Amino acid sequence: MKLAINHHVTRINENSSYIFGREEFALNLKNIFTNTDGGFVLAIDASWGEGKTSFIHQLIYDLKSSSNLIPIYxxxxxxxxxxxxxxxxxxxxxxxVENYLEKKGFDKKNKLQIENLKNVTKKTALELVKLGTNLAVRSLTAGIVDSSELEKFAGNAFNSATFDTLELDLNKKFEAYENSKTSIQSYVKALESVCSENEKVVFFIDELDRCRPNFAVEVLEKIKHLFLAKNVIFVICYNKSQLSKIISSVYGVDTEDSLKYLEKFIHIEAKLPTIDSKSQESSYKLLFNSFVDEFKIQLPSDEYLRDMFISLCSDKHLKMNSREIERAFSYVSFCFASLPQNEGLELFRFFLPAAMIKVKNRNLFESVKSGSFNSLTRDNSLKWVFDFFERYFADYLVQKASNVYYVKAFEEACAIVSIFKLPADVE
Structure with missing residues (x-):
């Protein structure tokens, strides 16, 4: 059984159904990618947990059916x-790109173009390393570069350099600068020549606001070298406010200046559409099914549990986004695994609301974890709680006083949920 849900897991709906009703936005983007001549950089801005990654993966899945678009994540x-x-x-x-051409049917010309692209990528990387300050060049990917070549250069440079400054003499710096410009131009030409039938590379950059601050800035700095490639479209998906904070910390500037810096790299920006209320129920149903499938467990009364889950997720109750739901299921997975399977199945219906409430509203969780509910509460934030439990757990309610009810199994579930703490939990 899976213990935790990994938010990098790709959840694709083969019927091209977008969670939270973003089909029209996806179609708009596809038309732009298809109809626009020349490369550009598009930014998609959304807050934490709004489903950027899910949207991107679904869009990439759909773009793969296009005849002239090569989507890359x-x-x-x-x-x-x-x-x-x-x-x-x-x-x-x-x-x-090599995978794409192989699927179309490699010919001799394609093979030569790909080899040329790899060689030019290697040369360009080497020239840019000469201009940079980071000598740790051991992490190489896709078999493009022989690590020994860069490591040999880095080692020689390190022997005659002040740590983290790479003090090459002026002539060598000038030579490296000129070589890097030429190499970048060669790289752009090589990339354009590979797409000889007007194919376009749509390069999606995700999680930029979660990686190392320096790396995030370096990615922005490096992609600007490829702006001139007429067949490359960059789509940067980020939380703009968070990325601006990262830029501020790296360069020591205020928010206004960091936003101006960011504008240098973005040609146009779009907001990820907010959750469409018309598609909420169907989207929550899709999320429930996908998470349950990942657990690989057979649940009794799926329809009942799904209905309860959808109700809790709704705006009138917890108003949960996709990342919060994911975290709730991570709690459930640990709770479920901590018990014998038969006990876990019995308590699953209580683990789920307990975990969802804990993730979304810690104060609410503290007030209900005893399993007691007041039908006449004066607290507006708690008025819906009794109605919810009366609807879904009527058979478990025990009246303790004229307006106080108790659910023993829910208290037991909350006790187990309380044992675990996810890394991002805020006290």
Whole structure:
């Protein structure tokens, strides 16, 4: 049984159904990618937990059916172990374009173009390393670069350099600068030549606001080298306010200046559409089914549990976003695994609301974890709680006083949920 839900898991609906009703936005983007001549950078801004990653993966899945679009997903958080951002990006592009051409049917010309792209990627990365200050160049991907070549250069440079400054003499710096410009131009031409039938690379950069601050800034700095490529479209998905804070911390500037800095790299920005109320119920149903499938467990009364889950997620109750739901299921997975399976199945219906309430509203969780509910509470934030439990747990309610009811199994579930704490929990 799976113990925790990994938010990087790709949940794709093969019927092209977008969670929270973003089909029209996806179609708008697809039309822009198809109809626009030349490369550009689009930013999609959304707050934490609004479903950026789910939307991107669904869009990529749909774009793969296009005849002339090559969608590529790049997780900046997963790649920030690399010391060379250009190499990381260039290697990803080369690898995915090669896969695309192989599926179409490789010919001799394609093979030569791909080899040329790999060689130019290697050369460009090497020239940019010469201009940079980071000598840790061991993290190489996709088999494009022989690590020994860069490591040999880095080692020689380190022997004659002040730590973290790479003090090359002026002539060598000038030579490296000129070589890097030429290499970048060669890289752009090589990338354009690979797409000889007007294909376009749509390069999605995700999790930029979660990776190492320096790496996030370096990714922005490196992709500007590829702006001139007429067949490359960059789509940066971020939480703009969070990324601006990262830029502020790296460069020591205020928020206004960090936003101006960010504008240098973005040609146009779009907000991820908010949750469509008409599609809420169907979207929550899809999320429930996908998480339960990941657990690989057979639940009794799926329809009853799903209805309860949807009700709790709704605006009138907890108003949960997709990331919060994911965290709730992570709690449930640990609670479920901590008990013998038969006991876990019995308590699942109580683990789920307990975990959801804990994730969304810690104060509410503290007030209900005893399993007692007041039908006449004066607290507006608690008025719906008794009605909810009366609807879904009527058979378990025990009256303790004229207006006080108790659910023993819910108290037991809350006690187990309280044992665990996820890393991002805020007290």
């Amino acid at each position: 790049y997780d900046a958080f997963s790649n920030d172990f690399s010391s060379d951002t250009f190499l990381s990006i260039g290697a990803t592009i080369s690898y995915e």
